[in-house]
Amino acid sequence: MTKIAVIGGGQIGEALTGGLIASGFDGQDIVVTNRRAERREEFEETYKVKTTDNNQEAVKGADVVFVCVKPYAIVDMFAEINDSLAKNAVVVSMAAAITLDKLEGAVGPQVSVVRSMPNTPMLVRNGMNIVVPGKNVTSEQLDTVKELLSTVGKVLEVTEDKMDVAAALAGSGPAYYFLVTEALIDAGVNLGLTREQASELANSTAAGAGQLLVESEQNASSLRYGVSSPGGTTVAALRELEESGIRGAFYRAIDKCVERTRSMN
Numbered sequence: 696m697t698k699i700a701v702i703g704g705g706q707i708g709e710a711l712t713g714g715l716i717a718s719g720f721d722g723q724d725i726v727v728t729n730r731r732a733e734r735r736e737e738f739e740e741t742y743k744v745k746t747t748d749n750n751q752e753a754v755k756g757a758d759v760v761f762v763c764v765k766p767y768a769i770v771d772m773f774a775e776i777n778d779s780l781a782k783n784a785v786v787v788s789m790a791a792a793i794t795l796d797k798l799e800g801a802v803g804p805q806v807s808v809v810r811s812m813p814n815t816p817m818l819v820r821n822g823m824n825i826v827v828p829g830k831n832v833t834s835e836q837l838d839t840v841k842e843l844l845s846t847v848g849k850v851l852e853v854t855e856d857k858m859d860v861a862a863a864l865a866g867s868g869p870a871y872y873f874l875v876t877e878a879l880i881d882a883g884v885n886l887g888l889t890r891e892q893a894s895e896l897a898n899s900t901a902a903g904a905g906q907l908l909v910e911s912e913q914n915a916s917s918l919r920y921g922v923s924s925p926g927g928t929t930v931a932a933l934r935e936l937e938e939s940g941i942r943g944a945f946y947r948a949i950d951k952c953v954e955r956t957r958s959m960n
């Protein structure tokens with residue numbers, strides 16, 4: 696059985712641990728680290744995994760090490776665990792913005808590193824994980840990492856030159872959909888719906904539209920055409936959105952997101 700270490704038991708570390716356990720992984724094959732003792736107890740009770748506050752101990756014997764600490768701490772964490780890694784271990788960074796070059800520079804020249812970018816729907820096992828394999832990663836290691844990440848959603852491999860843009864779409868993407876949903880709720884309340892009614896309508900519509908996008912064989916444009924009767928109500932609303940510059944706003948938003956990511960490197 697694959698031995699797994701999860702370094703940093705925060706939101707992302709917990710989502711991953713929960714997904715692995717729900718997919719049938721044995722908690723005794725997973726070690727989670729965290730500095731706060733009460734957090735470690737929560738993991739032990741909820742997921743029946745092993746825990747420790749010693750990152751070096753945790754990675755000893757692990758085949759795959761997921762590092763789920765904040766971006767500012769990730770390079771130091773790679774350096775901290777480097778000497779304790781098993782010979783064929785693969786280390787996966789879940790941190791936004793930090794390049795493979797920096798991650799690989801923090802560990803030995805032979806160490807296999809994967810850069811990954813999750814998103815928060817991973818918390819409900821419906822995430823989108825982007826992965827970029829480093830130079831030492833074997834196809835077998837990459838398959839293992841993809842298989843483990845697929846317990847919490849979909850996995851897309853890209854080359855690193857595409858990572859920042861992919862992350863701007865999927866990593867930050869849930870926030871855009873949440874903002875659109877909030878705006879719809881406020882618009883409904885403005886016209887007399889209760890906030891509860893408007894929330895149920897907007898939230899369920901977001902979930903249903905998302906599922907349709909993924910499951911239907913049609914693309915987003917043709918699904919939109921399907922609800923846009925000539926001269927009808929939906930096209931009247933869409934025209935207002937287009938005239939308000941929604942499409943341009945998304946182009947500019949993604950530009951800004953990528954620009955900000957690159958300024959962090």
Ligand SMILES: NC(=O)c1ccc[n+]([C@@H]2O[C@H](COP(=O)([O-])OP(=O)(O)OC[C@H]3O[C@@H](n4cnc5c(N)ncnc54)[C@H](OP(=O)(O)O)[C@@H]3O)[C@@H](O)[C@H]2O)c1
Pocket residue numbers: 702703704705706707708728729730731734748750763764765766768789790791812813814815866
């Ligand atoms: N949340 C998102 O939407 C999202 C999306 C994409 C990517 N990510 C990436 O995922 C990573 C984790 O994010 P998150 O939201 O899960 O952060 P988080 O909730 O703050 O989790 C980080 C965890 O690491 C623990 N930690 C910090 N230093 C540690 C150390 N030296 N040893 C052991 N544990 C340590 C922290 O707890 P203690 O301080 O108690 O140890 C905390 O539980 C980040 O790099 C972020 O860029 C997050």
